[in-house]
Amino acid sequence: MDALDAKYPFFASAREAVAEAPVSLPELVAADAAAVDRARERVERALLEGTVASETGAFPGESAYDAQAELLSYPIARILVSLLDSDPAIEKYATAEAATAMDRVHRDLETDDELRSVSSATVALDDLLAEFDLGDTVRPDATAPAGTDRGAAGAVAGSGTGRDPSHYRIDVGPYLRLTSPDWGDSWRLVNRALADGAVRVSRDELLAALEAAVEERVAEGLPFELAADEGIAEALDSRVTDLRRLLSERTYAEPPDVVAPALFPPCMTNLIEKAERDVALSSAESFALMAFLVGIGMTPDEVVAFCGDTSLDAEGIRYQTEYLTDDRGTQYPPPTCETLANYGICHNEDDHMQVAADPLSYYEKRVAAADEVTDWRAGRETDEPSET
Ligand code: SF4
Incomplete structure (x- = not known):
């Protein structure tokens, strides 16, 4: 298995390598092989963070996945994206594959000629x-x-x-x-x-x-129909359901455009306090928090300022918040309470999952019920808290 194909799985030679692989995609999926897990990671990180690099380490050499799993995870990721059958998901996935590939290209181009001559895994x-x-x-x-x-x-x-x-x-x-x-x-x-x-x-x-x-x-041909008799869609059903839950593509016509930290749901307050203790947030935690802050109408600059004294770095915040906001508004509101509970982010304090199904809805209800709401942004502009 060519390391270059694993690194750039959209190359024509990589497609041939997949076709000649000793194991077929239906067999891999049926066996829930490492390539399937890596494919799930590929799509999840693409949609949430704009990268398909493995969290287990920088490619190449440090990833927990071998070259075969890396290469074969690409066509399986394309199957997962096809099964998601969502235009924004396809767009985000293709963008993330391209961004990750070009990070690698930049590194390859920085490799000097001497090293390149002994390594076939760099591209010119x-x-x-x-x-x-x-x-x-x-x-x-x-x-x-x-x-x-x-x-x-x-x-x-x-x-x-x-x-x-x-x-x-x-x-x-x-x-x-x-x-x-x-x-x-x-x-x-x-x-x-x-x-x-x-x-x-x-x-x-x-x-x-x-x-x-x-x-x-990467986007070419997505989404595609799967052969009904191969059983791939059935075998990947739970993976696709998880991705759908995580993304929760609901949209809010009118998000509560006020920043009142005192009224934030406990899950978000816990994440902010955790980051303020300088503890690193996991990808899912960071995504949930950023999606919430963007969902209540904060701009990337405001989120950077709001998280100024936390473990979250400004560059990462800016990237993720800009990624979450586009011309069509917030595409990915925070996941549902149920999904956040699955990720250990929600502890359902006072059983308030009964009140709302997601943090934005819960926050909206709290804002609507409050007698006075102080907007953090107004205080920032005037140095004096104002009331809305
Ligand atoms: S029930 Fe929902 S809003 Fe409340 S803490 Fe859990 S995730 Fe957050």
Whole structure:
């Protein structure tokens, strides 16, 4: 089993390796093999944290899973995502696979040529371009020869093939396909140096376009129908149910847009107090807290300020809260009380699970019943608590 295929399981060679694997996917699923658990982790972390890296360690070498389990977990993860059958879930999964892959690509490109020559598990920029049929449509920019004008990409070392200038020219067709004006004005074609049908991009911009190519490939064909006679859907039923519960794709038309910590449900207060004691929160705990804070209308900046004296680091908070908020509003409200109880986060104090089925609903009821509500944000703006 090729370590490079395990590291980049969306490569065409990885697909072939899966097809030639000594064990079939239905057999793996029926045996509840390690690849199935890793697939569940892959999807769960993709949806909650925007990464598919294993929590057991940084890939490669430190993961508890071997190369075969890593590789085979990818097609099983695609099956799980298909069974979830949710457009936001597919989008988040593909985005996370691409982001994780590009983290690895960046590390590979930093590997110097000597190390690369003894390790087959690193990818070069030319390999990536060839993988996505971009070898003929992307060229080093002749006006920025290798070793000069490295600009913002200067910290990134070469590809090992001598193809490492700071800028490239990409044909306008693939440029338009792989980039989006939504990424910012600088990506609009009118703001680009265009010559001979090719657009000038920095090395970092080229890598961003490649990330879009990875995302496109991962999302391709999702969701797909499973053969009814293989029994895969039945065997994965409990895994899919857990993922659905965890994500709880309910939406709130009008979340209680007030930050009143005194009225937070006990589960959230416990998590905040735990973080304030400088104890690290688990992924599920951190997700539940961030989803709650975003769900009550807090911006990423406000959450960073609110959690300023806790074990939660600003960068992680910003990433997770921005991930949880998009143009369509909060996609993933905090999981239900039942799910939080399964994760040991809810202790159902005073049996108030009878009052509401999820922390946001419980909080909404407490806010509605309170005589006075002091918004933490108002106090922050004026240094004097105000009442709403
Ligand atoms: S019952 Fe729900 S709202 Fe109350 S502590 Fe448990 S998870 Fe939180």
